[in-house]
Amino acid sequence: MGDPGPNVILNNPGGGMPVDDLLYLVRGLFGDRTLGDAARFVEESFADHVYRPMHRRRSLRCRRPCKKHNDRFFQYIEQKKYDFPIGHPDSFCGSCTLQSTVLMLFCKKKKGDVMKRELTWIWFLIILLVPAMAVTATAGSLDAFKDQSGGLKISGGTAHIPVMKAAAKKIMTANPQIRISIAGGGSGVGIKQVGEGLVDIGNSGRKPSENELQKYPLKMHRWAIDGVGVVVHPDNPAKRLTTDQLKAIFAGKATNWKALGGPDKSINVYTRDAASGTRAVFWKKALAKGDITATAHFVPSNGAMKTAVSQDPYAIGYVSVGHIDASVAPVALDGVVPSLENVKQGRYKVARGLYSNTKGDPHGLAKKFIDYLYSDDGQQLVAQKGFIPVK
Amino acid sequence: MRAERLTRRVFALAAFSSAAATVMIFVFMAALGLPLLAQGRFWQALWGPWSPMHGNYGIRPMMLGSLYISLLGLVIAVPVSLGCAAFISVSAPKGAARLLHGLVRFMTGIPTVIYGFVGIFLLVPLVREISGRGSGLCILTAALVLSILIAPTMVLFFADGLARVPAAYCRAVSALGGTPVQRLVYVMLPQARHSIAAGIVLGFGRAMGDTMIALMLAGNAVAAPESVFDAARTLTAHIALIIAADYDSLEFRTLFISGMALYLLTTLVVAVMRRSVARETEQR
Numbered sequence: 001m002g003d004p005g006p007n008v009i010l011n012n013p014g015g016g017m018p019v020d021d022l023l024y025l026v027r028g029l030f031g032d033r034t035l036g037d038a039a040r041f042v043e044e045s046f047a048d049h050v051y052r053p054m055h056r057r058r059s060l061r062c063r064r065p066c067k068k069h070n071d072r073f074f075q076y077i078e079q080k081k082y083d084f085p086i087g088h089p090d091s092f093c094g095s096c097t098l099q100s101t102v103l104m105l106f107c108k109k110k111k112g113d114v115m116k117r118e119l120t121w122i123w124f125l126i127i128l129l130v131p132a133m134a135v136t137a138t139a140g141s142l143d144a145f146k147d148q149s150g151g152l153k154i155s156g157g158t159a160h161i162p163v164m165k166a167a168a169k170k171i172m173t174a175n176p177q178i179r180i181s182i183a184g185g186g187s188g189v190g191i192k193q194v195g196e197g198l199v200d201i202g203n204s205g206r207k208p209s210e211n212e213l214q215k216y217p218l219k220m221h222r223w224a225i226d227g228v229g230v231v232v233h234p235d236n237p238a239k240r241l242t243t244d245q246l247k248a249i250f251a252g253k254a255t256n257w258k259a260l261g262g263p264d265k266s267i268n269v270y271t272r273d274a275a276s277g278t279r280a281v282f283w284k285k286a287l288a289k290g291d292i293t294a295t296a297h298f299v300p301s302n303g304a305m306k307t308a309v310s311q312d313p314y315a316i317g318y319v320s321v322g323h324i325d326a327s328v329a330p331v332a333l334d335g336v337v338p339s340l341e342n343v344k345q346g347r348y349k350v351a352r353g354l355y356s357n358t359k360g361d362p363h364g365l366a367k368k369f370i371d372y373l374y375s376d377d378g379q380q381l382v383a384q385k386g387f388i389p390v391k
Numbered sequence: 392m393r394a395e396r397l398t399r400r401v402f403a404l405a406a407f408s409s410a411a412a413t414v415m416i417f418v419f420m421a422a423l424g425l426p427l428l429a430q431g432r433f434w435q436a437l438w439g440p441w442s443p444m445h446g447n448y449g450i451r452p453m454m455l456g457s458l459y460i461s462l463l464g465l466v467i468a469v470p471v472s473l474g475c476a477a478f479i480s481v482s483a484p485k486g487a488a489r490l491l492h493g494l495v496r497f498m499t500g501i502p503t504v505i506y507g508f509v510g511i512f513l514l515v516p517l518v519r520e521i522s523g524r525g526s527g528l529c530i531l532t533a534a535l536v537l538s539i540l541i542a543p544t545m546v547l548f549f550a551d552g553l554a555r556v557p558a559a560y561c562r563a564v565s566a567l568g569g570t571p572v573q574r575l576v577y578v579m580l581p582q583a584r585h586s587i588a589a590g591i592v593l594g595f596g597r598a599m600g601d602t603m604i605a606l607m608l609a610g611n612a613v614a615a616p617e618s619v620f621d622a623a624r625t626l627t628a629h630i631a632l633i634i635a636a637d638y639d640s641l642e643f644r645t646l647f648i649s650g651m652a653l654y655l656l657t658t659l660v661v662a663v664m665r666r667s668v669a670r671e672t673e674q675r
Binding site (some may be wrong): 266 | 440441444484515516524525526527528606607610612613614624631633642
């Protein structure tokens with residue numbers, strides 16, 4: 001590697017980032033031609049060998065390039081700085097087969113010595129640089145995590161997990177020295193574990209109770225609000241329901257829209273899978289932990305819920321308030337329409353704060369993590385995942 | 392000669408590792424499902440209803456859902472595929488046959504999510520209006536779309552089998568004055584029955600294993616279905632829905648039972664089909 005000369009990786013006139021090396025390498029080998037041209041070149045030059053009929057297949061054996069062309073290849077590299085005339089008769093003859101050429105494209109000055117290390121290196125660069133560049137472009141609030149290292153353990157509420165995961169991913173990509181582990185368990189588990197010092201941050205979808213606060217010196221940080229609204233098809237006239245009616249519908253006791261001011265059709269109940277935080281709030285605050293009928297349709301996400309309800313004129317379902325748009329109609333529950341504004345003002349009750357709790361004031365990584373949740377980036381993640389940002 | 396031996400070893404290794412992977416997956420699922428077995432909850436988990444709120448984690452509704460949907464899909468797809476294959480290899484003009492063959496081959500490559508997506512917007516409202524009840528997300532819808540998914544694979548297998556019937560047999564029928572349809576019914580179909588069985592087995596496997604279509608179109612209700620217009624949940628959709636639950640929950644642990652059930656159910660049906668074909672061959 002000490003010899004600069006035609007070593008494609010070392011010879012980097014730009015002297016910039018490694019990705020410049022890569023571009024330089026590709027441009028050096030194929031001039032200003034695109035990769036498509038390069039592919040065509042390989043195909044045209046070796047059509048004979050690649051497309052040889054079955055009975056002559058053995059001629060496809062890997063052969064080293066013939067001496068003439070091998071020498072010429074390196075002559076070009078030395079004289080013209082990689083501007084190798086691809087497709088020119090000077091390039092390769094029929095006896096230089098496909099494999100050897102491809103290998104030769106990445107070879108050292110020493111004849112036929114394949115630069116395997118460089119080849120690996122190139123792949124390594126490609127795999128590493130693409131996400132790395134994407135991340136550097138969006139850094140900013142992540143600066144706080146520079147020069148940090150160590151682990152951060154988070155557990156508790158499952159509704160928080162999407163935001164936690166997204167934030168952790170951004171932080172850990174920006175600084176691989178930080179390891180963040182995220183576990184579920186539910187709000188109770190989160191509060192208990194952070195109180196006992198088992199984790200650094202314990203998430204909960206409710207305020208810790210008096211009892212819990214007496215036991216543990218917890219600090220809570222509410223970084224998002226999660227509201228869940230009942231939705232029906234926009235054509236359905238039944239847009240006002242009482243809590244009792246809603247309970248009866250979801251328990252499978254009220255089965256026809258007619259009694260509720262809708263068409264004379266059976267009600268199709270849609271619900272979410274058990275891991276859904278949306279379902280958890282809805283079940284607790286709107287249904288008061290009542291039954292959900294076994295004949296309810298299950299959909300895997302807020303988005304799928306919206307699609308399902310917008311397609312089915314006799315549907316009833318529930319989505320995170322942030323997801324409600326023109327394709328579905330919100331149902332006023334006991335006279336209050338589920339809207340972002342009503343949730344923010346506290347008028348709409350099927351809502352809750354998403355809390356991250358720490359034992360005493362947060363410090364170190366836990367503090368930085370919670371600060372990140374409150375930053376513009378963090379709050380943007382909150383909104384992206386369908387919650388209401390607190391800022 | 393050494394290269395030859397090496398190549399053979401590589402082949403053997405490839406075969407061995409793929410077989411080993413299949414066995415290992417089963418062992419893995421069995422090992423992780425074992426705690427339930429030890430708690431005496433195994434049969435309840437296998438045959439009970441599913442209502443986590445009441446502590447019931449049975450997967451019977453899902454097993455029924457999987458079987459109903461894939462069998463109904465098969466029932467719809469087999470005649471269509473057989474007809475299509477017969478058309479391609481017997482009665483179609485050459486150009487049309489080639490066009491159809493190409494189209495079918497193209498169809499095998501369409502991602503299932505596209506079928507599901509189209510199904511939601513076209514088929515679901517239609518089924519809902521025709522049936523007059525329910526949401527249109529039901530066994531019938533899923534089975535119809537599933538049949539479109541598995542038909543191309545079966546058509547290719549069937550057509551391949553029909554094409555491999557020795558030309559001499561076909562010429563013999565023609566020489567005896569048989570019509571193309573007689574040739575098909577009395578010579579080609581019986582001759583090609585191994586390919587046909589293989590196609591059906593493969594189609595059934597795809598139908599059982601498909602997740603996206605059932606997840607999008609079958610409604611995923613946990614009640615055991617009572618008619619083709621009822622929503623149902625397949626084992627695969629069940630796994631996809633529950634996998635997001637946290638690792639410590641009982642729901643999550645019953646996933647391994649679901650996996651095992653899916654595995655065994657598929658193996659069982661495939662084995663029965665293969666055995667019946669084999670026995671019939673012996674009798675001849």
